[in-house]
Amino acid sequence: MEPTHSHVGVIMDLAWGCFYAGALNAVMQLGIADRLATGPKTAEELASEASAHPLSLYRVLRVLASKGIFAEDAERRFHLTPAAQHLRTGGPFSMQGMVQLGTLPPTMEAALHLPHTVKTGQCAFEYRHGVAFFEYLSQHPPLGEVFDKAMASVSDxxxxxxxxxxxxxxxxxxxxxxxxxxxxxxxxxxxxxxxxxxxxxxxxxxxxxxxxxxxxxxxxxxxxxxxxxxxxxxxxxxxxxxxxxxxxxxxxxxxxxxxxxxxxxxxxxxxxxxxxxxxxxxxxxxxxxxxxxxxxxxxxxxxxxxxxxxxxxxxxxxxxxxxxxxxxxxxxxxxx
Structure with a gap:
Protein backbone atom coordinates (compact mmCIF):
# COMPACT_ATOMS: atom_id res chain seq x y z
CA MET A 1 0.00 0.00 0.00
CA GLU A 2 1.36 3.41 -1.00
CA PRO A 3 1.53 6.15 1.67
CA THR A 4 -1.08 8.91 1.34
CA HIS A 5 -1.78 12.33 2.81
CA SER A 6 -4.27 10.70 5.21
CA HIS A 7 -1.43 8.62 6.64
CA VAL A 8 0.61 11.77 7.13
CA GLY A 9 -2.29 13.27 9.05
CA VAL A 10 -2.46 10.30 11.38
CA ILE A 11 1.26 10.50 12.12
CA MET A 12 1.03 14.26 12.71
CA ASP A 13 -1.86 13.86 15.13
CA LEU A 14 0.07 11.31 17.13
CA ALA A 15 3.42 13.10 17.03
CA TRP A 16 1.92 16.46 17.97
CA GLY A 17 -0.50 15.12 20.54
CA CYS A 18 1.13 17.19 23.29
CA PHE A 19 -0.18 20.35 21.62
CA TYR A 20 -3.74 19.04 21.57
CA ALA A 21 -3.36 18.10 25.23
CA GLY A 22 -2.10 21.60 26.01
CA ALA A 23 -5.04 23.12 24.15
CA LEU A 24 -7.51 21.04 26.17
CA ASN A 25 -5.81 22.06 29.38
CA ALA A 26 -5.90 25.74 28.40
CA VAL A 27 -9.63 25.87 27.65
CA MET A 28 -10.36 23.86 30.79
CA GLN A 29 -8.39 26.27 32.99
CA LEU A 30 -10.20 29.20 31.38
CA GLY A 31 -13.59 27.57 31.89
CA ILE A 32 -14.52 27.92 28.22
CA ALA A 33 -17.04 25.07 28.22
CA ASP A 34 -18.78 26.54 31.26
CA ARG A 35 -18.87 29.97 29.61
CA LEU A 36 -20.54 28.52 26.51
CA ALA A 37 -23.28 26.79 28.50
CA THR A 38 -25.54 29.81 28.07
CA GLY A 39 -25.03 30.01 24.31
CA PRO A 40 -22.46 30.57 21.54
CA LYS A 41 -19.84 33.29 21.89
CA THR A 42 -16.94 34.66 19.88
CA ALA A 43 -13.36 34.21 20.96
CA GLU A 44 -13.29 37.95 21.74
CA GLU A 45 -16.25 37.62 24.07
CA LEU A 46 -14.79 34.59 25.75
CA ALA A 47 -11.39 36.22 26.10
CA SER A 48 -12.98 39.27 27.74
CA GLU A 49 -14.75 37.07 30.27
CA ALA A 50 -11.72 34.91 30.96
CA SER A 51 -9.02 37.61 30.87
CA ALA A 52 -7.33 35.88 27.94
CA HIS A 53 -5.63 36.96 24.71
CA PRO A 54 -8.36 36.97 22.01
CA LEU A 55 -6.33 35.84 18.99
CA SER A 56 -4.47 33.13 20.91
CA LEU A 57 -7.73 31.82 22.32
CA TYR A 58 -9.30 31.82 18.86
CA ARG A 59 -6.45 29.77 17.42
CA VAL A 60 -6.76 27.20 20.21
CA LEU A 61 -10.55 26.98 19.83
CA ARG A 62 -10.24 26.66 16.06
CA VAL A 63 -8.05 23.57 16.24
CA LEU A 64 -10.21 21.97 18.92
CA ALA A 65 -13.29 22.63 16.78
CA SER A 66 -11.58 20.77 13.94
CA LYS A 67 -11.51 17.74 16.27
CA GLY A 68 -15.17 18.03 17.23
CA ILE A 69 -14.55 19.75 20.54
CA PHE A 70 -16.55 22.98 20.15
CA ALA A 71 -17.92 24.09 16.79
CA GLU A 72 -17.35 27.40 14.98
CA ASP A 73 -20.16 28.95 12.94
CA ALA A 74 -20.10 31.45 10.06
CA GLU A 75 -20.12 34.38 12.52
CA ARG A 76 -16.98 32.99 14.21
CA ARG A 77 -18.96 32.11 17.32
CA PHE A 78 -18.10 28.93 19.16
CA HIS A 79 -20.71 26.42 20.34
CA LEU A 80 -20.66 23.54 22.79
CA THR A 81 -20.62 20.08 21.21
CA PRO A 82 -21.40 16.76 22.93
CA ALA A 83 -17.66 16.22 23.34
CA ALA A 84 -17.17 19.67 24.88
CA GLN A 85 -19.84 18.90 27.47
CA HIS A 86 -17.30 16.62 29.14
CA LEU A 87 -15.15 19.70 29.87
CA ARG A 88 -17.85 21.42 31.92
CA THR A 89 -17.52 21.73 35.68
CA GLY A 90 -19.81 19.26 37.36
CA GLY A 91 -21.29 18.21 34.05
CA PRO A 92 -22.33 14.65 33.25
CA PHE A 93 -19.20 12.48 33.20
CA SER A 94 -16.91 15.50 33.48
CA MET A 95 -13.38 14.72 32.32
CA GLN A 96 -11.69 17.77 33.80
CA GLY A 97 -9.68 15.66 36.22
CA MET A 98 -8.48 13.32 33.47
CA VAL A 99 -7.39 16.24 31.30
CA GLN A 100 -5.52 17.85 34.17
CA LEU A 101 -3.86 14.58 35.17
CA GLY A 102 -2.73 13.85 31.62
CA THR A 103 -1.24 17.30 31.11
CA LEU A 104 0.64 17.72 34.38
CA PRO A 105 4.43 17.95 33.92
CA PRO A 106 5.26 14.73 35.87
CA THR A 107 2.97 12.72 33.61
CA MET A 108 4.09 14.31 30.36
CA GLU A 109 7.74 14.03 31.33
CA ALA A 110 7.27 10.32 31.96
CA ALA A 111 5.77 9.87 28.49
CA LEU A 112 8.98 11.21 26.96
CA HIS A 113 10.82 8.25 28.50
CA LEU A 114 8.58 5.60 26.96
CA PRO A 115 11.47 4.50 24.67
CA HIS A 116 13.29 3.43 27.84
CA THR A 117 10.30 1.32 28.86
CA VAL A 118 10.12 -0.30 25.43
CA LYS A 119 13.82 -1.20 25.63
CA THR A 120 13.94 -2.36 29.25
CA GLY A 121 10.40 -2.98 30.55
CA GLN A 122 10.97 -0.53 33.41
CA CYS A 123 8.05 1.83 34.10
CA ALA A 124 8.80 5.21 32.50
CA PHE A 125 7.37 7.19 35.41
CA GLU A 126 9.54 5.40 37.95
CA TYR A 127 12.58 5.75 35.68
CA ARG A 128 12.05 9.51 35.30
CA HIS A 129 11.06 10.38 38.88
CA GLY A 130 12.88 7.74 40.90
CA VAL A 131 9.78 6.49 42.73
CA ALA A 132 6.65 4.57 41.80
CA PHE A 133 3.60 6.57 40.73
CA PHE A 134 1.50 6.01 43.85
CA GLU A 135 4.44 6.82 46.12
CA TYR A 136 4.95 10.02 44.12
CA LEU A 137 1.29 10.92 44.73
CA SER A 138 1.72 10.49 48.48
CA GLN A 139 4.77 12.76 48.36
CA HIS A 140 2.95 15.43 46.33
CA PRO A 141 -0.54 15.94 47.82
CA PRO A 142 -1.73 18.47 45.20
CA LEU A 143 -1.09 15.90 42.46
CA GLY A 144 -2.80 13.29 44.60
CA GLU A 145 -5.89 15.51 44.71
CA VAL A 146 -5.86 15.79 40.92
CA PHE A 147 -5.58 12.02 40.64
CA ASP A 148 -8.48 11.48 43.03
CA LYS A 149 -10.61 13.92 41.03
CA ALA A 150 -9.76 12.13 37.80
CA MET A 151 -10.56 8.70 39.23
CA ALA A 152 -13.84 9.98 40.70
CA SER A 153 -14.93 11.22 37.28
CA VAL A 154 -14.34 7.76 35.84
CA SER A 155 -15.89 5.95 38.80
CA ASP A 156 -19.11 7.96 38.67
Whole structure:
Protein backbone atom coordinates (compact mmCIF):
# COMPACT_ATOMS: atom_id res chain seq x y z
CA MET A 1 0.00 0.00 0.00
CA GLU A 2 1.36 3.41 -1.00
CA PRO A 3 1.53 6.15 1.67
CA THR A 4 -1.08 8.91 1.34
CA HIS A 5 -1.78 12.33 2.81
CA SER A 6 -4.27 10.70 5.21
CA HIS A 7 -1.43 8.62 6.64
CA VAL A 8 0.61 11.77 7.13
CA GLY A 9 -2.29 13.27 9.05
CA VAL A 10 -2.46 10.30 11.38
CA ILE A 11 1.26 10.50 12.12
CA MET A 12 1.03 14.26 12.71
CA ASP A 13 -1.86 13.86 15.13
CA LEU A 14 0.07 11.31 17.13
CA ALA A 15 3.42 13.10 17.03
CA TRP A 16 1.92 16.46 17.97
CA GLY A 17 -0.50 15.12 20.54
CA CYS A 18 1.13 17.19 23.29
CA PHE A 19 -0.18 20.35 21.62
CA TYR A 20 -3.74 19.04 21.57
CA ALA A 21 -3.36 18.10 25.23
CA GLY A 22 -2.10 21.60 26.01
CA ALA A 23 -5.04 23.12 24.15
CA LEU A 24 -7.51 21.04 26.17
CA ASN A 25 -5.81 22.06 29.38
CA ALA A 26 -5.90 25.74 28.40
CA VAL A 27 -9.63 25.87 27.65
CA MET A 28 -10.36 23.86 30.79
CA GLN A 29 -8.39 26.27 32.99
CA LEU A 30 -10.20 29.20 31.38
CA GLY A 31 -13.59 27.57 31.89
CA ILE A 32 -14.52 27.92 28.22
CA ALA A 33 -17.04 25.07 28.22
CA ASP A 34 -18.78 26.54 31.26
CA ARG A 35 -18.87 29.97 29.61
CA LEU A 36 -20.54 28.52 26.51
CA ALA A 37 -23.28 26.79 28.50
CA THR A 38 -25.54 29.81 28.07
CA GLY A 39 -25.03 30.01 24.31
CA PRO A 40 -22.46 30.57 21.54
CA LYS A 41 -19.84 33.29 21.89
CA THR A 42 -16.94 34.66 19.88
CA ALA A 43 -13.36 34.21 20.96
CA GLU A 44 -13.29 37.95 21.74
CA GLU A 45 -16.25 37.62 24.07
CA LEU A 46 -14.79 34.59 25.75
CA ALA A 47 -11.39 36.22 26.10
CA SER A 48 -12.98 39.27 27.74
CA GLU A 49 -14.75 37.07 30.27
CA ALA A 50 -11.72 34.91 30.96
CA SER A 51 -9.02 37.61 30.87
CA ALA A 52 -7.33 35.88 27.94
CA HIS A 53 -5.63 36.96 24.71
CA PRO A 54 -8.36 36.97 22.01
CA LEU A 55 -6.33 35.84 18.99
CA SER A 56 -4.47 33.13 20.91
CA LEU A 57 -7.73 31.82 22.32
CA TYR A 58 -9.30 31.82 18.86
CA ARG A 59 -6.45 29.77 17.42
CA VAL A 60 -6.76 27.20 20.21
CA LEU A 61 -10.55 26.98 19.83
CA ARG A 62 -10.24 26.66 16.06
CA VAL A 63 -8.05 23.57 16.24
CA LEU A 64 -10.21 21.97 18.92
CA ALA A 65 -13.29 22.63 16.78
CA SER A 66 -11.58 20.77 13.94
CA LYS A 67 -11.51 17.74 16.27
CA GLY A 68 -15.17 18.03 17.23
CA ILE A 69 -14.55 19.75 20.54
CA PHE A 70 -16.55 22.98 20.15
CA ALA A 71 -17.92 24.09 16.79
CA GLU A 72 -17.35 27.40 14.98
CA ASP A 73 -20.16 28.95 12.94
CA ALA A 74 -20.10 31.45 10.06
CA GLU A 75 -20.12 34.38 12.52
CA ARG A 76 -16.98 32.99 14.21
CA ARG A 77 -18.96 32.11 17.32
CA PHE A 78 -18.10 28.93 19.16
CA HIS A 79 -20.71 26.42 20.34
CA LEU A 80 -20.66 23.54 22.79
CA THR A 81 -20.62 20.08 21.21
CA PRO A 82 -21.40 16.76 22.93
CA ALA A 83 -17.66 16.22 23.34
CA ALA A 84 -17.17 19.67 24.88
CA GLN A 85 -19.84 18.90 27.47
CA HIS A 86 -17.30 16.62 29.14
CA LEU A 87 -15.15 19.70 29.87
CA ARG A 88 -17.85 21.42 31.92
CA THR A 89 -17.52 21.73 35.68
CA GLY A 90 -19.81 19.26 37.36
CA GLY A 91 -21.29 18.21 34.05
CA PRO A 92 -22.33 14.65 33.25
CA PHE A 93 -19.20 12.48 33.20
CA SER A 94 -16.91 15.50 33.48
CA MET A 95 -13.38 14.72 32.32
CA GLN A 96 -11.69 17.77 33.80
CA GLY A 97 -9.68 15.66 36.22
CA MET A 98 -8.48 13.32 33.47
CA VAL A 99 -7.39 16.24 31.30
CA GLN A 100 -5.52 17.85 34.17
CA LEU A 101 -3.86 14.58 35.17
CA GLY A 102 -2.73 13.85 31.62
CA THR A 103 -1.24 17.30 31.11
CA LEU A 104 0.64 17.72 34.38
CA PRO A 105 4.43 17.95 33.92
CA PRO A 106 5.26 14.73 35.87
CA THR A 107 2.97 12.72 33.61
CA MET A 108 4.09 14.31 30.36
CA GLU A 109 7.74 14.03 31.33
CA ALA A 110 7.27 10.32 31.96
CA ALA A 111 5.77 9.87 28.49
CA LEU A 112 8.98 11.21 26.96
CA HIS A 113 10.82 8.25 28.50
CA LEU A 114 8.58 5.60 26.96
CA PRO A 115 11.47 4.50 24.67
CA HIS A 116 13.29 3.43 27.84
CA THR A 117 10.30 1.32 28.86
CA VAL A 118 10.12 -0.30 25.43
CA LYS A 119 13.82 -1.20 25.63
CA THR A 120 13.94 -2.36 29.25
CA GLY A 121 10.40 -2.98 30.55
CA GLN A 122 10.97 -0.53 33.41
CA CYS A 123 8.05 1.83 34.10
CA ALA A 124 8.80 5.21 32.50
CA PHE A 125 7.37 7.19 35.41
CA GLU A 126 9.54 5.40 37.95
CA TYR A 127 12.58 5.75 35.68
CA ARG A 128 12.05 9.51 35.30
CA HIS A 129 11.06 10.38 38.88
CA GLY A 130 12.88 7.74 40.90
CA VAL A 131 9.78 6.49 42.73
CA ALA A 132 6.65 4.57 41.80
CA PHE A 133 3.60 6.57 40.73
CA PHE A 134 1.50 6.01 43.85
CA GLU A 135 4.44 6.82 46.12
CA TYR A 136 4.95 10.02 44.12
CA LEU A 137 1.29 10.92 44.73
CA SER A 138 1.72 10.49 48.48
CA GLN A 139 4.77 12.76 48.36
CA HIS A 140 2.95 15.43 46.33
CA PRO A 141 -0.54 15.94 47.82
CA PRO A 142 -1.73 18.47 45.20
CA LEU A 143 -1.09 15.90 42.46
CA GLY A 144 -2.80 13.29 44.60
CA GLU A 145 -5.89 15.51 44.71
CA VAL A 146 -5.86 15.79 40.92
CA PHE A 147 -5.58 12.02 40.64
CA ASP A 148 -8.48 11.48 43.03
CA LYS A 149 -10.61 13.92 41.03
CA ALA A 150 -9.76 12.13 37.80
CA MET A 151 -10.56 8.70 39.23
CA ALA A 152 -13.84 9.98 40.70
CA SER A 153 -14.93 11.22 37.28
CA VAL A 154 -14.34 7.76 35.84
CA SER A 155 -15.89 5.95 38.80
CA ASP A 156 -19.11 7.96 38.67
CA UNK A 157 -19.92 6.40 35.32
CA UNK A 158 -18.76 2.94 36.38
CA UNK A 159 -20.62 2.73 39.66
CA UNK A 160 -24.18 2.97 38.41
CA UNK A 161 -23.42 0.75 35.42
CA UNK A 162 -21.98 -2.02 37.61
CA UNK A 163 -24.78 -1.85 40.18
CA UNK A 164 -27.39 -2.12 37.44
CA UNK A 165 -25.64 -4.87 35.45
CA UNK A 166 -25.06 -7.37 38.27
CA UNK A 167 -27.59 -8.99 40.60
CA UNK A 168 -26.30 -8.29 44.11
CA UNK A 169 -29.65 -9.25 45.63
CA UNK A 170 -28.62 -12.74 46.77
CA UNK A 171 -25.66 -11.40 48.76
CA UNK A 172 -25.88 -10.40 52.38
CA UNK A 173 -22.35 -8.93 52.60
CA UNK A 174 -20.45 -7.18 49.79
CA UNK A 175 -16.85 -6.04 50.23
CA UNK A 176 -15.59 -3.26 47.98
CA UNK A 177 -11.83 -3.89 48.02
CA UNK A 178 -9.99 -0.60 47.57
CA UNK A 179 -13.39 1.06 47.46
CA UNK A 180 -12.23 4.64 48.00
CA UNK A 181 -14.99 6.95 49.22
CA UNK A 182 -17.72 4.36 48.70
CA UNK A 183 -19.33 5.45 45.45
CA UNK A 184 -19.96 1.90 44.23
CA UNK A 185 -21.46 0.77 47.53
CA UNK A 186 -23.82 3.75 47.45
CA UNK A 187 -25.25 2.57 44.14
CA UNK A 188 -25.43 -1.09 45.20
CA UNK A 189 -27.09 -0.37 48.55
CA UNK A 190 -29.63 1.95 46.97
CA UNK A 191 -30.80 -0.76 44.59
CA UNK A 192 -30.56 -3.67 47.08
CA UNK A 193 -31.90 -2.69 50.52
CA UNK A 194 -31.12 -6.11 52.04
CA UNK A 195 -27.38 -5.93 51.29
CA UNK A 196 -24.79 -4.82 53.83
CA UNK A 197 -21.56 -3.32 52.55
CA UNK A 198 -17.95 -3.32 53.66
CA UNK A 199 -15.71 -0.46 52.58
CA UNK A 200 -12.13 -1.74 52.67
CA UNK A 201 -9.27 0.64 52.00
CA UNK A 202 -6.32 2.43 53.58
CA UNK A 203 -6.96 4.02 57.02
CA UNK A 204 -6.76 7.57 55.70
CA UNK A 205 -9.39 6.73 53.06
CA UNK A 206 -11.99 4.83 55.07
CA UNK A 207 -11.80 7.47 57.79
CA UNK A 208 -13.32 10.08 55.49
CA UNK A 209 -17.12 10.56 55.53
CA UNK A 210 -17.23 10.18 51.75
CA UNK A 211 -20.35 9.50 49.74
CA UNK A 212 -21.87 6.91 52.06
CA UNK A 213 -22.46 9.46 54.78
CA UNK A 214 -23.88 11.96 52.29
CA UNK A 215 -26.29 9.28 51.01
CA UNK A 216 -27.40 8.37 54.52
CA UNK A 217 -26.10 4.81 54.17
CA UNK A 218 -23.39 4.73 56.83
CA UNK A 219 -25.43 2.46 59.12
CA UNK A 220 -25.42 -0.27 56.46
CA UNK A 221 -21.66 -0.19 55.93
CA UNK A 222 -18.71 -1.45 57.95
CA UNK A 223 -15.57 0.58 57.40
CA UNK A 224 -12.48 -1.60 57.67
CA UNK A 225 -8.97 -0.22 57.27
CA UNK A 226 -6.33 -2.48 55.83
CA UNK A 227 -3.95 -3.32 53.02
CA UNK A 228 -5.30 -5.30 50.07
CA UNK A 229 -1.76 -6.48 49.33
CA UNK A 230 -1.72 -8.51 52.55
CA UNK A 231 -5.34 -9.51 53.27
CA UNK A 232 -9.05 -8.74 52.82
CA UNK A 233 -11.97 -9.11 55.28
CA UNK A 234 -13.21 -12.68 55.62
CA UNK A 235 -16.60 -14.27 55.16
CA UNK A 236 -18.30 -12.09 52.53
CA UNK A 237 -20.52 -13.25 49.68
CA UNK A 238 -19.09 -10.89 47.06
CA UNK A 239 -15.67 -9.25 46.75
CA UNK A 240 -15.46 -6.40 44.22
CA UNK A 241 -12.17 -5.25 42.69
CA UNK A 242 -13.16 -2.27 40.58
CA UNK A 243 -10.37 -0.82 38.43
CA UNK A 244 -7.79 -2.28 40.83
CA UNK A 245 -6.04 -5.04 38.90
CA UNK A 246 -5.19 -2.92 35.86
CA UNK A 247 -2.77 -0.90 38.03
CA UNK A 248 -0.58 -3.90 38.81
CA UNK A 249 1.63 -6.57 37.27
CA UNK A 250 0.38 -10.14 36.98
CA UNK A 251 2.10 -11.49 40.11
CA UNK A 252 0.61 -8.72 42.26
CA UNK A 253 -2.85 -9.31 40.77
CA UNK A 254 -2.62 -13.03 41.53
CA UNK A 255 -1.63 -12.26 45.12
CA UNK A 256 -4.64 -9.93 45.56
CA UNK A 257 -6.99 -12.52 44.06
CA UNK A 258 -5.54 -15.21 46.35
CA UNK A 259 -6.37 -13.04 49.37
CA UNK A 260 -9.95 -12.86 48.11
CA UNK A 261 -10.04 -16.61 47.47
CA UNK A 262 -8.92 -17.39 51.02
CA UNK A 263 -11.44 -14.97 52.53
CA UNK A 264 -14.49 -16.06 50.50
CA UNK A 265 -17.48 -17.63 52.21
CA UNK A 266 -18.86 -20.84 50.67
CA UNK A 267 -20.43 -20.05 47.31
CA UNK A 268 -18.98 -16.54 47.24
CA UNK A 269 -17.98 -14.60 44.13
CA UNK A 270 -15.11 -12.30 43.16
CA UNK A 271 -16.09 -9.55 40.73
CA UNK A 272 -13.26 -7.95 38.79
CA UNK A 273 -14.46 -4.75 37.16
CA UNK A 274 -12.12 -3.51 34.45
CA UNK A 275 -11.98 -2.64 30.79
CA UNK A 276 -11.52 -5.56 28.41
CA UNK A 277 -8.89 -5.32 25.69
CA UNK A 278 -10.49 -5.94 22.28
CA UNK A 279 -8.71 -8.06 19.67
CA UNK A 280 -7.41 -6.95 16.29
CA UNK A 281 -6.59 -3.51 14.91
CA UNK A 282 -9.77 -1.74 16.01
CA UNK A 283 -9.20 1.76 17.37
CA UNK A 284 -10.39 1.53 20.97
CA UNK A 285 -9.90 3.74 24.06
CA UNK A 286 -8.73 0.73 26.09
CA UNK A 287 -5.63 0.51 23.90
CA UNK A 288 -4.78 4.15 24.65
CA UNK A 289 -5.43 3.50 28.34
CA UNK A 290 -3.04 0.55 28.18
CA UNK A 291 -0.35 2.87 26.83
CA UNK A 292 -0.95 5.11 29.84
CA UNK A 293 -0.58 2.14 32.16
CA UNK A 294 2.64 1.11 30.42
CA UNK A 295 4.05 4.58 31.01
CA UNK A 296 2.87 5.39 34.52
CA UNK A 297 2.33 2.19 36.55
CA UNK A 298 3.41 -1.47 36.38
CA UNK A 299 -0.11 -2.52 35.33
CA UNK A 300 -1.84 -3.20 32.03
CA UNK A 301 -5.21 -3.61 30.37
CA UNK A 302 -5.99 -7.27 29.71
CA UNK A 303 -7.86 -9.57 27.37
CA UNK A 304 -10.45 -12.04 28.60
CA UNK A 305 -7.90 -14.85 28.25
CA UNK A 306 -5.36 -12.93 30.34
CA UNK A 307 -7.91 -12.35 33.10
CA UNK A 308 -8.84 -16.03 32.98
CA UNK A 309 -5.18 -16.93 33.53
CA UNK A 310 -5.00 -14.65 36.59
CA UNK A 311 -8.11 -16.26 38.05
CA UNK A 312 -6.75 -19.75 37.44
CA UNK A 313 -3.41 -18.93 39.10
CA UNK A 314 -5.32 -17.70 42.18
CA UNK A 315 -7.47 -20.81 42.53
CA UNK A 316 -10.51 -19.25 40.89
CA UNK A 317 -12.54 -20.02 37.79
CA UNK A 318 -13.83 -17.36 35.42
CA UNK A 319 -17.55 -18.16 35.42
CA UNK A 320 -18.82 -15.44 33.10
CA UNK A 321 -18.16 -11.99 31.66
CA UNK A 322 -21.01 -9.53 32.09
CA UNK A 323 -21.16 -6.36 29.98
CA UNK A 324 -22.25 -3.03 31.46
CA UNK A 325 -23.62 0.18 30.02
CA UNK A 326 -20.19 1.76 30.55
CA UNK A 327 -16.71 0.96 29.25
CA UNK A 328 -16.06 -1.77 31.83
CA UNK A 329 -17.15 -5.40 32.12
CA UNK A 330 -17.72 -7.55 35.19
CA UNK A 331 -15.60 -10.71 35.29
CA UNK A 332 -17.18 -13.08 37.79
CA UNK A 333 -14.89 -15.55 39.52
CA UNK A 334 -15.88 -18.56 41.61
CA UNK A 335 -13.85 -21.07 43.59
CA UNK A 336 -12.13 -23.51 41.25
Missing amino acids: ADNRAVAEAYDFGAASRVVDVGGGLGGLLVEVLRIYPSVRGVLYDRPEVVGQPGRLAAAGLDERVDRIAGDLFTSVPEGADIYVLKRILHDWADDTCVAILKHCRRAMAAGARVLVVDALMPPGNTDHPTKALDLCMLTVVPGRERTEAEFEALFRAAGLKLARVIPTADSVVILEGIAA
